[in-house]
Amino acid sequence: MSLEEIANYIVSDGKGILAADESNPTCGKRFDSIEVENSENNRRDYREMLFRSKGMKGNIGGVILFDETLRQDAKDGTPLKQLISNSGALPGIKVDKGLVPLVDGSDEVVTQGLDGLDERCSEYDSLGAKFTKWRAVIKIGDSIPSDDCINANAKALADYAAIAQSNNMVPIVEPEVLMDGDHSIDLSFDACARSFQALFDALENNGVNIKGIILKPSMVTPGSLSEKVAIREVAEMTVRCLKENIPSDLPGVAFLSGGQTELEATAHLNEMNKIGEFPWKLSFSYGRALQQSALKAWSGKSENLFIAQDELSHRAEMNKLAALGQWDIKLEDR
Numbered sequence: 355m356s357l358e359e360i361a362n363y364i365v366s367d368g369k370g371i372l373a374a375d376e377s378n379p380t381c382g383k384r385f386d387s388i389e390v391e392n393s394e395n396n397r398r399d400y401r402e403m404l405f406r407s408k409g410m411k412g413n414i415g416g417v418i419l420f421d422e423t424l425r426q427d428a429k430d431g432t433p434l435k436q437l438i439s440n441s442g443a444l445p446g447i448k449v450d451k452g453l454v455p456l457v458d459g460s461d462e463v464v465t466q467g468l469d470g471l472d473e474r475c476s477e478y479d480s481l482g483a484k485f486t487k488w489r490a491v492i493k494i495g496d497s498i499p500s501d502d503c504i505n506a507n508a509k510a511l512a513d514y515a516a517i518a519q520s521n522n523m524v525p526i527v528e529p530e531v532l533m534d535g536d537h538s539i540d541l542s543f544d545a546c547a548r549s550f551q552a553l554f555d556a557l558e559n560n561g562v563n564i565k566g567i568i569l570k571p572s573m574v575t576p577g578s579l580s581e582k583v584a585i586r587e588v589a590e591m592t593v594r595c596l597k598e599n600i601p602s603d604l605p606g607v608a609f610l611s612g613g614q615t616e617l618e619a620t621a622h623l624n625e626m627n628k629i630g631e632f633p634w635k636l637s638f639s640y641g642r643a644l645q646q647s648a649l650k651a652w653s654g655k656s657e658n659l660f661i662a663q664d665e666l667s668h669r670a671e672m673n674k675l676a677a678l679g680q681w682d683i684k685l686e687d688r
């Protein structure tokens with residue numbers, strides 16, 4: 355498959371991405387909430403449960419993995435990446451190495467991981483990964499985000515994207531504007547707009563093929579400590595921010611959920627797709643907003659396998675409908 359075919363496939367027909375690339379420490383936080391030990395076997399069992407869910411089929415076009423999972427086998431010896439392919443989804447891999455302060459003592463951060471990235475990508479390509487992810491984090495606060503932060507993260511994202519494409523993998527570029535704080539939706543709009551402008555300038559400078567990438571942005575929302583606004587307002591502001599700042603030859607936008615509830619993330623995506631037709635697909639790349647109910651239902655117990663799989667299947671199906679603008683709250687009654 356060419357880069358363009360991979361990118362188009364992942365977001366085709368309402369399909370989206372299951373972000374299951376929690377690092378081991380982040381997985382530990384999720385497991386703490388259900389009092390499950392963060393062991394390699396438990397991480398395998400949990401992800402095996404997800405990837406064998408019926409609702410992966412037709413709803414999930416790609417699954418982002420952490421390094422461990424790409425190399426891991428299911429209990430019966432089938433590689434986990436094979437379970438993903440069996441469901442019709444493509445396996446992808448997180449390749450960044452986390453966050454460091456932008457400068458000593460700064461609250462702002464930049465993503466590291468460019469050292470040795472070409473070699474790592476070449477190995478991931480040979481292991482069967484079809485796409486990659488790199489997450490940049492932009493914080494909103496007193497006089498931030500600074501231009502330095504936005505530009506440093508845009509440059510790293512663009513350098514990463516060029517390396518991923520030269521290794522035959524589609525880069526998912528993720529400039530996450532955090533919801534943390536009490537900022538207004540206007541400040542979120544401004545931070546997203548500046549991040550997109552800097553990112554697409556840097557991608558162009560690096561000669562990255564825009565038709566072979568997927569953008570994974572935050573939605574434009576007020577801070578998590580601010581009063582919520584109407585679903586329609588989030589949808590309209592997000593669509594306007596994208597229309598004004600991203601190129602039309604981009605195949606797809608797959609949002610992160612960033613701390614929204616499962617229902618909020620679905621409702622927002624649906625509302626955007628109801629606004630009309632866009633040059634790019636508007637879909638999902640949710641971690642928590644796809645997994646939360648499934649994780650809780652599973653709670654580390656094999657007897658809960660089927661109810662947990664039902665939860666994931668349901669969310670995958672609801673988000674596919676949202677990516678087509680066909681979701682309705684009534685469909686949540688089961």
Ligand code: 13P
Nearest residue numbers: 373610611612640641642
């Ligand atoms: P959330 O949807 O839980 O924000 O996770 C998506 C993700 O991959 C963040 O990098």
